[in-house]
Amino acid sequence: MIVWKPRSVQIKKKLALVGAGILIAAVTLYLFLPILAVFLRITPEQFFQTLQDPNVISALWLSLFTTAITLTIVILIGTPFAYFHSRYSYPGKVIVDTLIDLPLVLPPAVAGVALLMLYGRVGLLGKYFNMVGIQIAFTTLAVIMAQIFVASPFYLRQAKSLFEQIDPAYEQTSRTLGASPVRTLFLVTLPMTTSGLISGAVMTFGRALGEFGATIMFAGNVPGTTQTMPLAVYVGMQGDFYVGLTISILLVIISFAIMIAVRLIQKREEQHA
Amino acid sequence: MIVILPASNPANIQSLSDLSKSGVKIAMAADTVPVGIATNAAIANLANSTYGQDWKTATMANVVSYETSEPSVATKVSLGEVDAGFVYESTAAAAASGTYQTITIPKKDNYLQTYSIAILKDGTNKAVAQEFEQFMLSSAGQNILQQYGFRTP
Numbered sequence: 001m002i003v004w005k006p007r008s009v010q011i012k013k014k015l016a017l018v019g020a021g022i023l024i025a026a027v028t029l030y031l032f033l034p035i036l037a038v039f040l041r042i043t044p045e046q047f048f049q050t051l052q053d054p055n056v057i058s059a060l061w062l063s064l065f066t067t068a069i070t071l072t073i074v075i076l077i078g079t080p081f082a083y084f085h086s087r088y089s090y091p092g093k094v095i096v097d098t099l100i101d102l103p104l105v106l107p108p109a110v111a112g113v114a115l116l117m118l119y120g121r122v123g124l125l126g127k128y129f130n131m132v133g134i135q136i137a138f139t140t141l142a143v144i145m146a147q148i149f150v151a152s153p154f155y156l157r158q159a160k161s162l163f164e165q166i167d168p169a170y171e172q173t174s175r176t177l178g179a180s181p182v183r184t185l186f187l188v189t190l191p192m193t194t195s196g197l198i199s200g201a202v203m204t205f206g207r208a209l210g211e212f213g214a215t216i217m218f219a220g221n222v223p224g225t226t227q228t229m230p231l232a233v234y235v236g237m238q239g240d241f242y243v244g245l246t247i248s249i250l251l252v253i254i255s256f257a258i259m260i261a262v263r264l265i266q267k268r269e270e271q272h273a
Numbered sequence: 274m275i276v277i278l279p280a281s282n283p284a285n286i287q288s289l290s291d292l293s294k295s296g297v298k299i300a301m302a303a304d305t306v307p308v309g310i311a312t313n314a315a316i317a318n319l320a321n322s323t324y325g326q327d328w329k330t331a332t333m334a335n336v337v338s339y340e341t342s343e344p345s346v347a348t349k350v351s352l353g354e355v356d357a358g359f360v361y362e363s364t365a366a367a368a369a370s371g372t373y374q375t376i377t378i379p380k381k382d383n384y385l386q387t388y389s390i391a392i393l394k395d396g397t398n399k400a401v402a403q404e405f406e407q408f409m410l411s412s413a414g415q416n417i418l419q420q421y422g423f424r425t426p
Contacts, residue, residue, distance in 0.1 A: 120354045
């Protein structure tokens with residue numbers, strides 16, 4: 001069947017398509033071309049040779065190690081916290097709600113200053129730790145603490161809103177069928193939120209992996225102990241340019257690998273559901 | 274270069290040799306910035322002339338942070354979060370009195386950062402630039418620089 005549309009409508013449709021095409025191309029290229037440039041400014045030989053630099057290797061292991069611990073702590077503590085926070089109301093809930101969002105808008109350098117003011121050797125709490133010989137600032141622990149501070153809101157907000165969206169009727173039904181609260185949590189509630197929790201964990205991982213300002217302020221910058229990959233990139237760009245490029249490439253590869261892995265996991269989740 | 278200590282001198286550092294005592298926390302700049310190169314050179318000179326390579330190894334092991342800029346080193350010291358830091362003499366001189374205690378590095382071991390003044394070939398205001406250069410090189414200009422901790426060549 002032939003549909004005749006007035007010429008003006010056809011032209012408008014074509015313009016809209018062209019406009020949309022330009023928009024999509026602009027956004028995609030703006031995000032993609034800089035990343036491509038990073039790969040193109042170094043030859044594969046230079047890349048693999050720089051990979052053997054001990055500072056590059058130690059930055060890589062330190063970043064992966066600290067980010068893994070950060071993620072574990074945030075998930076283990078954040079999930080029950082988000083669950084209680086979403087299910088029950090308690091005095092001061094509004095304040096806690098706001099505090100969860102605070103690290104998101106706080107400049108990372110400010111977060112670093114804040115942590116240093118509290119846990120530093122002459123800090124409000126730190127001076128007591130120092131008296132018993134416990135040092136917090138300028139340690140790998142400080143790296144982890146900084147990462148948790150800036151990255152946990154991504155997971156907490158996501159988990160909180162996921163749990164809020166789950167109809168309590170599911171949990172109530174499970175309880176009436178005889179399941180304990182813990183069993184309900186693990187077999188009913190969590191499976192329904194897994195996909196969203198994973199995406200929250202990915203954002204947390206990405207933010208923790210890229211943390212710079214709070215780390216250098218609170219944990220310092222020593223290769224092997226506290227020089228994470230972002231710090232090594234910055235120092236590298238001041239001195240050994242190829243070290244900076246190589247680590248940047250590593251970070252891009254890791255980020256892509258995580259995103260692809262998550263897509264695959266989420267696809268399998270959806271197939272099961 | 275000069276070594277600055279927090280005003281309260283928590284690690285009770287009295288001389289350069291104390292920098293190698295275990296448990297002392299030192300901040301210095303990374304060797305990717307000029308002040309870091311200067312710090313490393315001064316420490317190497319001190320080790321070769323007076324304190325020995327063991328002193329240098331122990332001192333470098335006490336470094337808790339390689340900062341990416343010199344003001345960050347000064348800040349960590351003034352906060353009291355580290356026991357000592359390596360900065361330019363001009364930084365120590367420019368700070369309000371009482372902020373730091375200092376330990377000087379002997380001139381023969383020290384690394385002198387030379388600052389030059391020059392007129393750009395393609396400059397558009399060469400006459401004024403000439404006047405300014407002559408002023409800075411005159412005794413009046415040199416006095417101002419000395420007030421801020423710089424030495425005459």
